[in-house]
Amino acid sequence: MSDRERITLVWLKRDLRLHDHAPLAEASRSCAEGGKAVAVYVRESDYWATDKASTEQWEFVAECLRDLSAGLERIGCPLLIAEAPSAEIVLEALLDQYEVVELLCHQETGNGWTFERDKRVLRLCRERHLPVREFLQNAVVRGRIRPPEKPEHQSFWRDWLASPQAPTPRIWRSPSTAPPLFTPPDLATSVNDTRQQGGERLALGLLESFLGERCLLHGGYRVEMGSPLHGHEACSRLSTHLTWGSLSTKRAAHAALAREPRPPYGSMMHRNSFHRRLRWRDHFLQKFESLPWMEFRCINPAAETLHGWHEEWYERWSSGMTGYPFIDACMRSLNTTKWLNFRARAMLVSFASYALNLDWRRFAPHLARTFLDYEPGIHYSQLQMQSGTTFGSIPRIY
Known part of the structure; x- marks a missing residue:
């Protein structure tokens, strides 16, 4: 019988938000039943040194982490943010420190680097006999050697979209044993007015302003999304938040189709167009998942x-x-x-x-x-x- 504290471990990746976050919601439910949990994000220095990553992308992520950390603190959850060459190094140290009963995370459709890292993490969990639950973040089916045809994926999208969003976590119980000491990454960001700023609060504000006002600017989103003059205003500008997970696809799609509060006159054509592009986005994610x-x-x-x-x-x-x-x-x-x-x-x-x-x-x-x-x-x-x-x-x- 181990004398280590039993916890549920939540591994955050490109899902830096509180709303519609199934792993955090499940950990919160476990805490409400008397369990304890730890949420961790790892800045993987080997990934950020690749030629596909940039300082500006990291600064956006850092802003998301600061926003998420503040939100989790309000429910008593200290977000553990560590830096290591790859996530499995930090996860293994946490497995040594605690008796982890389950690892919760979102399924990620990333590039070759993150795919190899995911395989290392799953191999570690198999060696430790640790159950892993990966929740869907998008309408993407894993394990298909051929991408589903468009009608089949549209059907899966509709079924996935019909399911409710995960509830926002309300209760958290942290272990009394402190986690191991890790090197924290620098979350400071430079003053930069030329790129988008990160964070769930800004993402939800952008979603509201787009569906309520900006989708009607100039000729409207459906007409102006390709315009070199008006695209930066008429487009949703939510793609970066969807990429790094400060906004969930399901939250955006549900909001686009919502009839309450009453949508502005003339906006439904543009809302429907935006909704179709969210579906197309997941369609291409599915193709890449099947043909990496x-x-x-x-x-x-x-x-x-x-x-x-x-x-x-x-x-x-x-x-x-x-x-x-x-x-x-x-x-x-x-x-x-x-x-x-x-x-x-x-x-x-x-x-x-x-x-x-x-x-x-x-x-x-x-x-x-x-x-x-x-x-x-x-x-x-x-x-x-x-x-x-x-x-x-x-x-x-x-």
Whole structure:
């Protein structure tokens, strides 16, 4: 019989919020029944040193962590934030300190680095005979070697969306034994007015302002989402919050379809369009979950040698110095603000692939670390679609 304290362990990843958070809700339910729990986030220094990560992305995450930590403190939960090369190092130390009865986390559809880390964590848990429960954060089915066809995924999306959101945690009981001492990451952020700020409070405010006001600006979201002049106002600007989990997809989708309070006159067309794009987002996440190798290989093998490389052209493209005014304006805007609307992103990729004959795999890291909302499941599907390396689609030149 172990004399260590029994706890439920919640591992936070790209789910930095209190609302609709099934692992935190389940741990809170366990605490209400007399159990104890620990919530941990690990800043993985090996991940943040990759060529797909950036300081700006980390600062957004740090702002989300500060906001989440303040929210958890209100229910008596001290969020443990540690830094280590990879999460399993911290998780193993916690398994040594406590008798962990269950590990709770969200299923994540990440890139190759996070996939390998997840396998290491699951291997550790198997060796320790520790049950793991992964909750769905999106309408994504794991274990499919082929992505479901669109009608099948739409049906799964509807069923998933019909289920209620997880309740906000209200009760927390921490163990009396202090956790091991870990190196804490620096959560300080620089003053930066050119990129979006992180945090659940800001995410919910953006959602409310978009559905209530901004979706009607200019010609409205459905018309203006692709506009280089009005897209930054008419778009939801929620993609970064969805990526890092300060807003849940289900919360956003439920709000888009809500009829109470009464939606502003004329807004339902734009709300429905936004809802469809949330569904499409999960559709592409599902494709990447089923075909994770598309991060490294062309979906159409015949396109493997379609593109080449020219270092000087890449440098000019990535710095906004090609001499094509609109291309350069979009790239400079992206490099400064870390955001572009979809059509501008597609144009940059198709220009690099078709006009400059650059291989998408070699310029993908620049866009990954520059997009504040880098979402692997969207990133690689769209890179390949706009580069003409998929099956069944005619080349898209924006």
